[in-house]
Amino acid sequence: MGNDALLVLDKVCKSFGPVQVIDEVTVEVHAGKVSVLLGENGAGKSTLIKMIAGVHEPDAGRILMDGKAVKIPNTKASEALGIATIHQELNLVPSMTIAENITLGRVPRKFGIINRRAMRQIARDAMDKLGLKLDVDTPVGELGLAQQQLVEIAKALSLDARVLILDEPTAALTKSEIAHLFSVVNTLKAQGVGMVFISHHLDEIAEIGDFVNVLRDGKFIATVPADTEENELVRLMVGRDIDAQFPRVATEPGEQPLLSVKNLSDGMLKDISLEVRPGEVVALAGLMGAGRTELIRAIAGADKYSSGSVAVNGKKLASFDVAAATRAGIGHVPEDRKTQGLVLDASVAENIGYATMASTAKSGLVDRKGQKARAQQVAERLRIRMGSIDAPIRSLSGGNQQKAVFGRWFTAGAKVLLLDEPTRGVDVGAKVEIYELINEITASGGCVLMASSELPEVLGMSDRVLVMSQGRIAGELATEEATQDAIMSLAVSNVHREEEMGTK
Amino acid sequence: MSSVATAPKKGFDFKAFLANNGALVGLVILCLALFIATPRFLTGPNLLNIGIQVSTIAVMAFGMTFVIVAAGIDLSVGSVAALSAMGSSYAITTAGLPDGLSIPIGLAVGALCGWVTGAMSAYGKLPTFIASLAMLTVVRGLTLVISDGRPISTSSSVSWLGDDLGPIPMPIVILVVSGLLAAFVLNRTVIGKNAFAVGGNTEAARLSGIPVKRVLVTVFVISGVFAALSGMILAGRLDSAQPTLASGYELDAIAAVVIGGASLSGGVGRISGTLIGALVLAVIRNGLNLLSVSAFWQQVVIGAVIAIAVGFDVLRRKNVKH
Ligand SMILES: Nc1ncnc2c1ncn2[C@@H]1O[C@H](COP(=O)(O)OP(=O)(O)OP(=O)(O)O)[C@@H](O)[C@H]1O
Ligand SMILES: [Mg+2]
Numbered sequence: 001m002g003n004d005a006l007l008v009l010d011k012v013c014k015s016f017g018p019v020q021v022i023d024e025v026t027v028e029v030h031a032g033k034v035s036v037l038l039g040e041n042g043a044g045k046s047t048l049i050k051m052i053a054g055v056h057e058p059d060a061g062r063i064l065m066d067g068k069a070v071k072i073p074n075t076k077a078s079e080a081l082g083i084a085t086i087h088q089e090l091n092l093v094p095s096m097t098i099a100e101n102i103t104l105g106r107v108p109r110k111f112g113i114i115n116r117r118a119m120r121q122i123a124r125d126a127m128d129k130l131g132l133k134l135d136v137d138t139p140v141g142e143l144g145l146a147q148q149q150l151v152e153i154a155k156a157l158s159l160d161a162r163v164l165i166l167d168e169p170t171a172a173l174t175k176s177e178i179a180h181l182f183s184v185v186n187t188l189k190a191q192g193v194g195m196v197f198i199s200h201h202l203d204e205i206a207e208i209g210d211f212v213n214v215l216r217d218g219k220f221i222a223t224v225p226a227d228t229e230e231n232e233l234v235r236l237m238v239g240r241d242i243d244a245q246f247p248r249v250a251t252e253p254g255e256q257p258l259l260s261v262k263n264l265s266d267g268m269l270k271d272i273s274l275e276v277r278p279g280e281v282v283a284l285a286g287l288m289g290a291g292r293t294e295l296i297r298a299i300a301g302a303d304k305y306s307s308g309s310v311a312v313n314g315k316k317l318a319s320f321d322v323a324a325a326t327r328a329g330i331g332h333v334p335e336d337r338k339t340q341g342l343v344l345d346a347s348v349a350e351n352i353g354y355a356t357m358a359s360t361a362k363s364g365l366v367d368r369k370g371q372k373a374r375a376q377q378v379a380e381r382l383r384i385r386m387g388s389i390d391a392p393i394r395s396l397s398g399g400n401q402q403k404a405v406f407g408r409w410f411t412a413g414a415k416v417l418l419l420d421e422p423t424r425g426v427d428v429g430a431k432v433e434i435y436e437l438i439n440e441i442t443a444s445g446g447c448v449l450m451a452s453s454e455l456p457e458v459l460g461m462s463d464r465v466l467v468m469s470q471g472r473i474a475g476e477l478a479t480e481e482a483t484q485d486a487i488m489s490l491a492v493s494n495v496h497r498e499e500e501m502g503t504k
Numbered sequence: 505m506s507s508v509a510t511a512p513k514k515g516f517d518f519k520a521f522l523a524n525n526g527a528l529v530g531l532v533i534l535c536l537a538l539f540i541a542t543p544r545f546l547t548g549p550n551l552l553n554i555g556i557q558v559s560t561i562a563v564m565a566f567g568m569t570f571v572i573v574a575a576g577i578d579l580s581v582g583s584v585a586a587l588s589a590m591g592s593s594y595a596i597t598t599a600g601l602p603d604g605l606s607i608p609i610g611l612a613v614g615a616l617c618g619w620v621t622g623a624m625s626a627y628g629k630l631p632t633f634i635a636s637l638a639m640l641t642v643v644r645g646l647t648l649v650i651s652d653g654r655p656i657s658t659s660s661s662v663s664w665l666g667d668d669l670g671p672i673p674m675p676i677v678i679l680v681v682s683g684l685l686a687a688f689v690l691n692r693t694v695i696g697k698n699a700f701a702v703g704g705n706t707e708a709a710r711l712s713g714i715p716v717k718r719v720l721v722t723v724f725v726i727s728g729v730f731a732a733l734s735g736m737i738l739a740g741r742l743d744s745a746q747p748t749l750a751s752g753y754e755l756d757a758i759a760a761v762v763i764g765g766a767s768l769s770g771g772v773g774r775i776s777g778t779l780i781g782a783l784v785l786a787v788i789r790n791g792l793n794l795l796s797v798s799a800f801w802q803q804v805v806i807g808a809v810i811a812i813a814v815g816f817d818v819l820r821r822k823n824v825k826h
Contacts, residue, residue, distance in 0.1 A: 017520075302711055326713030334711055341711070343704035345771045354701055354712035361694045368692070408712065 005064070006031050006194040007052065007083075007163050012061035014047055016395065019387055021047050024061065025220045027213050029163055029194040034185065036205050036226060037198045038237050039215035040427045041399030042385030045198050046088050048215070049165050052196075053085035054078035084161035088168045088198075088398045088425065089338045090148050094141030099123035101140050102155045126158035127151075131180045145172045145335045146288045153181065164188060165196045168398065170204060171425045172335075174288050174453040175484075182208050200399070200427050201454070202230045238429045246460025247432060249439045253463070254278035256314070258447045259416045261299060264308035268294045270471045272308070276416070276447040281438060283462035283479075284451040285487050291471040292451035293335050296418045299449070300332035301325035312416055326355060329446075331414025333405050333422050337398075341405040344394040348386050349375040351393045351404050355412035378407040382433050399425045403434070410437050417441060419450040423457065435461055455484055467491050526816050527763050527780045534784065538791040545794060552673060554783075554790050556741070559675035560585075560734045562782035564753060565760040566686040567730025569778045570723040572761050573690070575703035575770025576632035578727045580621055580639035581757055585735025585750040587647045588613040589662070592736055593745040594650055596659035606659035610736045611729050617643055618728020622721035632720075640754070648747050655744040666740025675737045682733060687775035689726070699723050703770025760785055763813040784809070 007029040014022040022044045029035050037045045050056045051063065054072040062069045065081055072078050078085065092101050099120045100107075108118035123136040132150055140148060149172045156164060166185075170178045185195065185208055197209060205212060209226035214236040221236055234242055257275035264272040268291050276282050284292045297303045299310050301322040310317045312328040322332070334340035342351055352375040360367045376389050382403040386396050393401055402425050409417060417438070423431045438448055438461065452458050458465055458479075465482040467474050467490035475490040522529060538545040564581050571578045592610030595601045601609070617639060624635040669677050690696035698719045701709040710716045734753075739745040762768060763784055764777030788809060792802045 300711070322710055323713045323715050332711055339705070340707050343701050343708050343771065345704045346700060350697070350701075354709070354714060357697060358694050358714075364693045364695065366692055366694055366697055 004031075005029060006066065008062075008064040009048065009051065009058075010062040010064055012048070012051060012058035012063070014044075014051065014056055014059055017387075021218050022051075022058075023218045025215065025218070027196075027220075029196055030210075031162075031192045031194050032189050033210040034189065034195045034197050034208055034226075036209040036212040037196060037215060038205065038212050038233060040237060040385075041403070041425075041430055042397040043215040043237075044218040045215060046167055046397060047218075049085065049167055049196055049198070050087075052078065052083055052163070052165060053087070079159060079161075082162035083165065084156040084159040084163070085165040086153055086156045086167060086169050088171075090145075090152055090336075092140045092148055092152060095139060097137045097139055098127070098134060098143075098151050098154075099136040101151060102126055102136075102158055104155075122158055123154070126154035129157050129184055130154055130177075144289065144293060146174065146177065149173060150177060157184065161193065163194045163196075167198045168200070168425055169197075170199055170201060172421065175455070177288060178204070200425065200431075202233055202428065205233070206230075234428055237427075242429055242432060245428065245432065246456070247435055247439065248281070248461050249443065250463055251279035251442050253280045254445065258313060258445075259299070259449065260311045260314075261295075262309050262311075264295070264298060264305055264310065266294075266298060266303070266305035266307075268471045269298060269305065272471075272473055274449075274466060274473065276449055278445045278447055279442045280464070281442060281448040281450060281462045283458040283465045284449065284468055285453075285455075285458055285465055285482075285491065286451075286468035286474075287491050290468040290491065292468050293420055294471070295468070296332065296420050296449065296451055297334075299325075300330055300418050302332065302334070326412070329413075329415035330418060331355065331409030331412055331416070332418045333409060333420060335420040335424075335451075337401050337405050337424075342393055342401055345392055347390045348379065348384065348393050348396065348404055349389045352378060352407045352411055355408050355414075359412075374411050375407070378411050379404070381437070382407055383430055399427055399430065402426050403430055406434055406437070410441070414441070415446040417446065417448045417450075419448060419452075421452060422450060423452075423454070431457075455487070458482065458487075469493055527765060527777060527784060527813060530813065531780055531784050531787065534787055534791070538787065538794070541791070542794045545791065550790065550794070552676070554786050555676040555679070556673050557790065558782050558786035559679040560738050560750070561753065561756045561760055561785065562679055562779055563682050563737065564731050564734040564750075565757040565764075565778045565782050566682060566775055567727035568754075568757045568761050569686065569764075569766060569773050569775055570690065570696070570699055570726045571632070572758070572766045572768060573696075573703045573770065573773040574699040574720060574723045575706070576625065576720065576723065577636060577758065577768070578618075578621065578724060578731075579633065579636040579754050580617065580643055581727060581731040581734075582750040582753040583640050583643035583647065584614050584617045584728050584731040585738065585753065586745075586747065587617065587643045587650075587735075588732030589658075589735035589739035589745040589749055590647050590650055590656060590747065592662050592732075593656045593658045593739065597657055603659050603661050606661045607665075607736065610662070611732050614728035614730075614732025614735070615725050616728070618724040618726065618731075619721060621728070622724030625724075626717035626720040632724075636724075644751070647749075651745070651747045653747055655746045657744050658739050658742075662736050662740045662745075663743050664740065665737050666743065675741065678733065678737060682730065683775060683779055686730070690773075690775055695719075695722055695726075700771055703772075705771070756782075756785060759810045762817075763810065765817060781813075784813070 005028040009027045011024045011026055013024055039045050051058050054075045054077050102123040103119045108115040120136050130150055153169055206227050211223055212226055213223050214221040254277050258278045259276040261274045286292050298305045301320055304320040317328055318324050349372050353371040360370055384400045384403050406422055423434055462479050465477045467487055469491050474493045477486055568578055588610040591613040592606045595609045596603050596606045621635050621639045624630050625632045665674050667674050698714050701714055702716050702719045706716055735750055738749055760781035761778050764781030766773030
């Protein structure tokens with residue numbers, strides 16, 4: 001690559017305390033090209049792009065924009081240089097509307113008064129680019145995670161930047177929204193915008209990327225073309241081969257259902273009945289807004305439901321009572337780790353241990369040694385990369401935080417695991433570790449209900465697939481017959497029917 | 505690839521120590537300055553005096569720490585202290601119950617008040633600020649009703665709380681014992697750890713199966729009990745329960761907790777920090793008295809100190825987080 005790069009990170013370094021996280025890494029961003037950053041969880045991808053976004057300043061090395069050295073001490077400076085960033089974790093104000101969030105920090109004004117009409121227009125334009133049809137006056141807190149992610153993307157797009165950074169934008173999205181996003185990326189490419197793209201979905205890299213910069217343990221490993229074979233990419237990134245990406249070991253399911261849901265209804269959910277037997281992994285597929293998250297939350301006791309029942313091992317659970325559900329053996333990995341899964345100021349050990357803290361306590365005293373030992377054990381199995389088990393979980397990379405939330409319920413010995421996109425942001429190697437733990441749970445008579453938008457994961461890890469559509473279960477597929485097309489036709493089935501009846 | 509990236513360097517990191525113990529460093533500097541400024545500062549009687557002064561605020565602030573760690577605030581502690589002191593005296597000197605019941609009754613009154621505040625916010629969904637603000641007025645009113653606006657002389661066991669134990673004043677003994685107890689409960693028990701989880705992220709705590717509402721009620725009960733203890737110490741020292749006892753103390757208690765490094769948004773706080781925060785306030789008051797600064801100016805100085813202390817802390821936190 002020549003010197004025509006739009007933006008260059010030149011031999012940058014970054015340490016947090018004694019830990020060196022980025023070690024002399026050089027990355028270039030070219031106009032009209034998508035430069036992919038690839039690496040395991042904790043390799044330093046987010047840290048690297050945060051230097052461009054004005055969150056961290058490099059300890060050493062230079063940042064060059066159009067060949068000139070620049071300093072980017074804060075977000076404002078980054079935006080002023082024409083850089084827009086979509087961070088891995090959402091940065092939205094839940095109580096504010098979509099329009100307010102998109103124009104946050106640069107509210108259009110007329111005579112010093114907020115120009116609401118212009119504000120809505122900016123928001124609507126940005127949403128249109130993504131093909132999003134949401135009312136821009138909706139408070140962001142009322143949206144699901146995928147929609148929030150899209151708002152975050154729209155916000156970055158509305159900046160009309162020359163450099164666009166996308167840190168795992170697709171982790172929370174389903175196929176169709178990803179397709180929309182990629183068509184926007186292609187348009188931006190044609191307009192000469194330089195992009196940095198991070199994702200753990202290797203198939204997306206070939207689809208959208210131009211070249212791939214591989215990082216390992218904070219060090220630069222190689223730059224390769226985006227059409228490099230996936231196996232080769234994995235080898236570069238992990239430094240070893242991964243045998244089976246989906247090591248599902250099916251077990252003969254038991255007779256009596258472990259989890260049974262009968263006629264569950266509530267606002268969004270319409271008359272849902274399902275059973276999961278011991279030893280089974282059942283996947284929930286569907287489009288965004290199909291009600292998968294709502295269903296999982298209702299079963300977990302996180303939300304109220306108006307009618308129907310949930311039973312574990314034949315014993316009915318009270319509605320809206322997580323503590324009771326937990327005691328009955330339910331474990332719930334929620335969709336958004338940052339707002340629903342983790343206490344960011346608490347340590348890794350504490351976060352892993354919340355579900356076992358009360359049950360292992362002796363006369364009200366926390367079993368500190370045991371809690372730590374259990375956390376250490378699961379952290380090692382999941383290869384959670386951390387300063388120490390006592391480090392605040394805030395300091396872990398996104399994928400490693402996700403592993404910790406999963407680890408919590410494995411440690412708690414949950415028998416009924418409710419997983420909402422359990423491997424969101426987790427790298428290929430660590431996914432396998434999570435799948436191994438799922439196997440262990442089913443082998444010992446537990447069961448798993450897993451909402452996943454990743455088709456390979458659904459196909460590779462589940463025993464059968466329930467497809468949801470508009471709050472109903474539209475149909476069931478055996479995993480062997482669950483092709484992309486078969487799932488899609490079920491996922492949109494209700495939509496068609498209701499359109500035909502003219503109710504929508 | 506190991507799960508532990510790099511073990512942090514061993515040895516003493518002075519910079520990190522400074523950053524994590526700003527209030528302690530401030531306290532030491534303050535003491536040094538006063539030691540140089542006036543010979544009357546570092547004398548036995550003056551230090552005991554500071555100890556007594558600090559005990560009431562600190563004990564109250566210990567309880568407040570639990571509430572603030574759980575992301576709440578308890579504005580009612582001053583009133584609760586008064587009602588508890590009043591109740592513990594009234595039950596014995598007016599209603600004629602046996603003296604041994606005096607302190608338990610006082611503590612029970614505090615617990616009950618805390619329970620009401622906690623239940624209002626946990627089950628009635630009132631913000632803790634509002635629930636405790638309402639209690640501040642209601643409880644003070646009840647105190648005035650019971651006492652008919654007049655002081656009541658304390659029972660002998662409550663008076664004993666204001667006496668000396670050998671050479672050491674009882675308030676200081678209580679300060680130490682209750683501080684150790686509070687630290688133990690906050691750091692070692694499920695109750696304390698739950699408070700951190702709820703304050704750090706209520707939703708995550710709930711989804712982990714932690715009974716968030718019960719935790720909220722519990723921290724307010726703890727706060728009420730400590731406020732009651734503080735009120736009885738105060739009454740013991742005066743040998744009478746005044747209806748206006750401890751009014752305005754809630755602000756000092758909150759200031760002590762926050763100077764001690766707790767975050768009002770919850771999830772962070774230490775009992776040792778709270779003690780240091782209370783000491784900072786008491787030493788400044790004492791020093792300004794020794795230097796005969798007018799009471800009016802004292803208020804200005806103390807306000808400024810709170811702003812500076814917390815300001816430093818906010819800055820520090822910002823640097824740590826990114
Ligand atoms: N503020 C911080 N304090 C201490 N350590 C940190 C901090 N931020 C990041 N780290 C460490 O730096 C390393 C790299 O983190 P980073 O977030 O860049 O990883 P990543 O490549 O983006 O991973 P992921 O795929 O999981 O998002 C991790 O080991 C993480 O623990
Ligand atoms: Mg990252």
